[in-house]
Amino acid sequence: MKITKRNLSVGLTVICSAFILSGCETMQARVLDSSTNKSAVQLRSMQSRAFDTTDRLKTMRTVIATLQDLSFVVDKADMELGSISATKLDGYALRMTVSVRPHSEKMVIVRANAQFNITPVTEPKPYQDFFVALEKAMFLTAQQVE
Amino acid sequence: MPNKKLLCAALAGMFLISGCATTIPPEALKFNPDTLANRQVQARKFDTKNEKELLSAAAAVLQDLGFNLDESAPGIGVLVASKKRDARESGQVAGQIMLGILFGAAAMSIDSEQLIRASLVTKPAENGSGYILRVTFQRVVWNQNKKVTKIEAINDLETYKGFFDKLSKSVFLEAQNI
Known part of the structure; x- marks a missing residue:
């Protein structure tokens, strides 16, 4: 041809x-x-940690303070649902929603999900980093949720 | 003109690099050496027993500064506000006009408008007396073609100092450095 x-x-x-x-x-x-190649169970597991406290309000305030320390600006907070959304702008946009729910009679579960620009964050490392920062602020250990 | 080629290559390179950054930077969710310094710049302690009064005085200062309130959750001490403003700066305009003359109007990028966001959070002080108020600002800037040119946190000392000076006056309380 x-x-x-x-x-x-x-x-x-x-x-x-x-x-x-x-x-x-x-x-x-x-x-x-x-x-995303992660199942809902895998995602929940990497995005959730349990803390030995029943003080949901204090946990929420600590989550907000940690987000501020990480240079996030809060977008929205709802005490009834225990949810907080915040955005970090640093040449990119990183948006997180963190929710605090009572787990048992002596624990709360903190769950975080994040999106980086227009993609969901599905690697475990950023969530590990977030919970390391949160444990320091909480003075409590973040426990893996089964 | 070799300069023009170089500039085009550099610009293309920048776009490619910025386009590649689809994964989250490793330091994005870690405390860094600036964390403590930023906290000190952005937060003050107020000797008051009334968190709601402090929040309402802070809301009034945000209004003084021309912000509109987007969200409020007084139960956990959160206020979110924003405003849209002109982003033109005389130095940049002059520089870009020169660039326009040399390389054509398409090469010009003049910041034209910006969205400034503020979140203001109060929480009880660790030692049990008074409240700590922390404010954080960030902005998104668009150029004349509505393209985003800057997306950043505002860490400028004077901005925060100006805010707390106004807030101290507003609450008639002495703002104490933490």
């Missing part, structure tokens, strides 16, 4: 579209974040 200008441009268009389309996922996959 003779390579004409027309053939070349059609070929390039096809290749470019293939690249563009391969980057796409369905809307459903985006809404449900089903393309």
Whole structure:
């Protein structure tokens, strides 16, 4: 086949579209974040820790103080639900929602989830770092939730 | 013109690098050497027994500064406010106009507007008397083409000093450094 200008441009268009389309996922996959290779159980486990306290209010205040120490600006806080959302801007946008729920008669569970720019944070390390910072502020050990 | 080529290459490189940063930086959720210094700049202790009064005085100062309140949760001492303002700075405008003359209007990027956000949090002081109030500011800046040019925390000493000077007057209380 003779390579004409027309053939070349059609070929390039096809290749470019293939690249563009391969980057796409369905809307459903985006809404449900089903393309992350972690199960809901794995995610919950890396995003949650239990603390030996029943003082939910104090835990929430400590979470807020820790987020401020980590250069976050609080977006929203709700005492009834125990949820706090905050954003860190540092050349990027890192948004976190942290919720504090009573677990048993003597514990609370703190759960955090984060998004970095437009991607969910699904690696365990950033969450470990967050809970290390939080334990220091709480003066309590963060315990893995089974 | 080799300079123009160099500039284009540098810009393309910058875009590529910034486009690649899709994972969270390792230090993003760790305390760093600036943590304590920032806390001292952003927080003051107030000798008051009434947290709500302190919050309401702080809300009034935010209003004095032209902020609009976005969120309030007085039960845990949280106020969130924001304002949109002009972001043009005379030095930058002059520099960018020179760039425009040399490389065409497309090369110009003049900061045009910014969203400034503030969150203000009170909590009981550790030793049991009074409250600690911490305020943090951040901003997003857009250029004349509505593209984001800056996305950052505001850590400027004078900004915080100015805020607490106004707040001290507002609450008629002596703000004590922690």
